[in-house]
Amino acid sequence: MKILTEHIEVPGIETIDVYRKHGGYQAVEKALKKMTPDEVTEEVKKSGLRGRGGAGFPVGMKWSFLAKPEGVPRYLVCNADESEPGTFKDHYLMWKSPHTLIEGMIVSSFALGANTSYIYVRGELMYVIHILEKAIQEAYDKGLLGKNILGSGYDLDLYVQSGGGAYICGEETALLESLEGKRGNPRNKPPFPAVKGLWQCPTVVNNVESIAATSWIVNNGGDAYAQIGVGRSTGTKLISASGHIRKPGVYEIPLGITVEDFIYSDEWCGGIRDGHKLKAVVAGGSSVPILPAEMILTTATGEKRLMTYESLSDGGFATGTMLGSGGFIVMDETTCIVHNTLTFARFYHHESCGQCSPCREGTGWMDKVIKRIELGQGRKEDIDLLVDVAKKIEGNTICPLGDAAAWPVSAAIRHFRDEFEWHIEHPELATQPGAVYMRPGASWSN
Amino acid sequence: MEGKNNIVFPAETLDLVKKIIARYPEGKQKSALLPILHVAQAEWKWCSSEVMDYVASLLSIKPIEVYEVASFYTMFHLEPVGEHVIEYCRTGPCCLMGGVEVYDHLKKRLGVETGGTSADGKFTVKEVECLAACGWGPVFQIREKFYMHLTKEKVDQIIDELGK
Numbered sequence: 001m002k003i004l005t006e007h008i009e010v011p012g013i014e015t016i017d018v019y020r021k022h023g024g025y026q027a028v029e030k031a032l033k034k035m036t037p038d039e040v041t042e043e044v045k046k047s048g049l050r051g052r053g054g055a056g057f058p059v060g061m062k063w064s065f066l067a068k069p070e071g072v073p074r075y076l077v078c079n080a081d082e083s084e085p086g087t088f089k090d091h092y093l094m095w096k097s098p099h100t101l102i103e104g105m106i107v108s109s110f111a112l113g114a115n116t117s118y119i120y121v122r123g124e125l126m127y128v129i130h131i132l133e134k135a136i137q138e139a140y141d142k143g144l145l146g147k148n149i150l151g152s153g154y155d156l157d158l159y160v161q162s163g164g165g166a167y168i169c170g171e172e173t174a175l176l177e178s179l180e181g182k183r184g185n186p187r188n189k190p191p192f193p194a195v196k197g198l199w200q201c202p203t204v205v206n207n208v209e210s211i212a213a214t215s216w217i218v219n220n221g222g223d224a225y226a227q228i229g230v231g232r233s234t235g236t237k238l239i240s241a242s243g244h245i246r247k248p249g250v251y252e253i254p255l256g257i258t259v260e261d262f263i264y265s266d267e268w269c270g271g272i273r274d275g276h277k278l279k280a281v282v283a284g285g286s287s288v289p290i291l292p293a294e295m296i297l298t299t300a301t302g303e304k305r306l307m308t309y310e311s312l313s314d315g316g317f318a319t320g321t322m323l324g325s326g327g328f329i330v331m332d333e334t335t336c337i338v339h340n341t342l343t344f345a346r347f348y349h350h351e352s353c354g355q356c357s358p359c360r361e362g363t364g365w366m367d368k369v370i371k372r373i374e375l376g377q378g379r380k381e382d383i384d385l386l387v388d389v390a391k392k393i394e395g396n397t398i399c400p401l402g403d404a405a406a407w408p409v410s411a412a413i414r415h416f417r418d419e420f421e422w423h424i425e426h427p428e429l430a431t432q433p434g435a436v437y438m439r440p441g442a443s444w445s446n
Numbered sequence: 447m448e449g450k451n452n453i454v455f456p457a458e459t460l461d462l463v464k465k466i467i468a469r470y471p472e473g474k475q476k477s478a479l480l481p482i483l484h485v486a487q488a489e490w491k492w493c494s495s496e497v498m499d500y501v502a503s504l505l506s507i508k509p510i511e512v513y514e515v516a517s518f519y520t521m522f523h524l525e526p527v528g529e530h531v532i533e534y535c536r537t538g539p540c541c542l543m544g545g546v547e548v549y550d551h552l553k554k555r556l557g558v559e560t561g562g563t564s565a566d567g568k569f570t571v572k573e574v575e576c577l578a579a580c581g582w583g584p585v586f587q588i589r590e591k592f593y594m595h596l597t598k599e600k601v602d603q604i605i606d607e608l609g610k
Binding site for chain 1: 469471474476477478479480481483484505507511514515518519520521522533536537538539541542543574575576577578579580581582583587589590591592
């Protein structure tokens with residue numbers, strides 16, 4: 001079942017003519033000519049679509065919070081700042097099929113009553129920005145953007161905004177600050193963007209994938225979307241698969257397939273690269289807890305784990321993780337967990353905006369301490385120190401970057417403490433090139 | 447409007463700047479800052495204080511409002527750079543694919559450390575965080591172009607090609 005990527009490999013799908021030939025812009029026709037904004041919102045609510053950027057908050061509910069004071073403009077801002085390590089699905093979708101996003105932007109803007117909308121794309125994807133701008137121009141030329149779209153009386157201007165290289169701008173209030181031409185420091189909430197967002201006007205910020213899905217929902221109805229998936233994990237999800245698998249790439253899965261199928265089926269990742277075995281997975285982007293092979297495949301109660309919001313988080317952080325952004329990073333037995341954790345700790349240290357002391361100082365501490373462990377200069381007390389620092393960051397910052405920085409460190413120690421201890425106790429072995437700790441009796445699952 | 451040291455956009459770039467400013471409501475022209483800094487960096491390769499002062503004058507904002515932004519976002523070079531800036535991803539997924547070894551090879555080949563510029567002024571090497579191309583790693587970026595599935599041999603080819 002493919003909703004977003006059904007035609008993504010069709011040659012020329014980036015052009016409006018080919019896109020329309022494959023059913024493109026029917027949702028705009030239907031929504032603007034036959035539905036009211038409230039009816040569109042109602043379908044999105046019924047679909048159960050949840051925010052695909054990582055938080056998983058119901059999209060329809062987020063829309064319903066939008067304040068609508070008379071005479072004040074409202075804005076839809078698309079979050080295309082995709083920067084969570086392991087995640088490259090929005091990059092892929094916008095690059096291959098820009099009109100999929102633009103169509104969703106028109107439908108969603110109509111539902112929200114926004115007459116100006118922005119797509120905030122991370123600056124590193126400048127070539128994607130050019131692709132989007134070209135596609136937007138095509139949409140203007142065909143009367144799908146601008147004044148009185150398709151004679152419906154609805155006006156919409158759509159612009160692309162470039163970021164400048166800052167992970168924090170994926171946090172919605174930091175993104176709005178950035179869009180106002182400022183440093184990306186997250187705002188205190190409340191007020192939420194739905195009340196005071198871009199230029200203090202009511203604003204909805206949604207991820208690329210969430211917005212893109214709204215066209216299918218308009219065409220086929222919210223109920224049809226809700227029939228795909230399991231329970232509260234409705235619809236399809238783009239998963240960015242990277243690491244030691246045979247077929248890295250972006251896959252659109254119906255939510256609810258097993259993790260085992262996703263890793264080993266030829267339809268998806270195609271299994272672990274030849275001659276190697278699964279050691280660990282980071283299932284939802286760098287910030288979610290890493291899980292060892294046996295825990296990612298099976299829940300603590302012995303059930304096969306599913307690719308859903310609920311099943312991946314089953315067992316809490318003791319034995320579970322999160323679906324997050326769908327950044328699925330697979331590691332085989334050659335992976336040094338300490339080194340991998342170091343790259344994540346260094347990432348969050350680099351990307352902390354510096355506004356809140358626990359995050360600004362704590363990410364630096366974690367980076368420094370893991371680095372000295374990796375370099376064979378670790379101290380016995382360092383592991384507990386890391387756990388302590390992570391605990392003191394978590395929940396004590398304005399935005400979730402603090403949590404995102406703390407979780408990968410505390411989870412790596414929770415599940416791979418012996419690897420950290422080995423680095424500290426045997427620096428002469430651990431600092432050999434390519435050295436990886438082998439747990440006594442370890443037989444990594446196939 | 448003209449900056450110091452003949453820092454001024456060509457006429458057609460000024461038209462682009464005007465178009466960018468028109469994307470925002472009246473009085474919200476500061477929103478154009480990041481897009482225009484990208485345009486300025488494409489023109490002058492790096493953001494000197496003269497360039498930033500000029501951008502401030504175009505947007506009718508204070509120079510400090512440009513400095514604080516340019517120094518926050520890692521894409522803006524605040525010091526002179528070589529002809530080609532190689533921005534090399536150093537984050538986990540690329541490392542899993544052998545990114546560290548390829549990076550070491552790149553630095554050795556150019557005789558530079560991170561942040562350095564090769565003796566011939568052709569290449570500056572910078573480490574960057576995740577470029578959202580994890581399934582195609584290891585990756586680096588030069589200007590708008592992504593170079594993916596890097597190996598030592600591929601790096602040599604790219605350097606040979608661009609170093610001509």
